[in-house]
Amino acid sequence: NITCGNCPLQVNRGRVTRVHRSTSGPPLGRLTCDVGYALTMPGREVSCQSDLKWTKSCINVDECLSRAHDCSMHAQCADNAGSYSCECDTGYTGNGRNCTRLSP
Numbered sequence: 001n002i003t004c005g006n007c008p009l010q011v012n013r014g015r016v017t018r019v020h021r022s023t024s025g026p027p028l029g030r031l032t033c034d035v036g037y038a039l040t041m042p043g044r045e046v047s048c049q050s051d052l053k054w055t056k057s058c059i060n061v062d063e064c065l066s067r068a069h070d071c072s073m074h075a076q077c078a079d080n081a082g083s084y085s086c087e088c089d090t091g092y093t094g095n096g097r098n099c100t101r102l103s104p
Helices: none
Strands: 014-020 028-033 037-039 045-047 058-060 075-080 083-088 092-094 099-101
Touching: 028 037, 083 092
Parallel strands: none
Antiparallel strands: 014 028, 028 045, 037 058, 075 083, 092 099
16 A cells, blocks of 8 residues: 555544545545545545655534434424434434324
């Protein structure tokens, strides 16, 4: 494996693959983020910087804010690192994805 000097191939919430040496610059690779994370900038290509870090990283996707969740319309969405959870509103019962109104 070619590495970026001491740059790790495993990065926070992702992994750099297909690392190769460029003819006129630093090593290049492709960054793939874990599920629930996204690249800080468009495109998966990364290069090694002089501070021994890759040019991009992976950040948490807020599924609640982006509405990329499947919570019930009668539930609250809570963002977690790399995921989210759903909790039924007061007066409803269920798993957060399916909420049923409680009988009075």
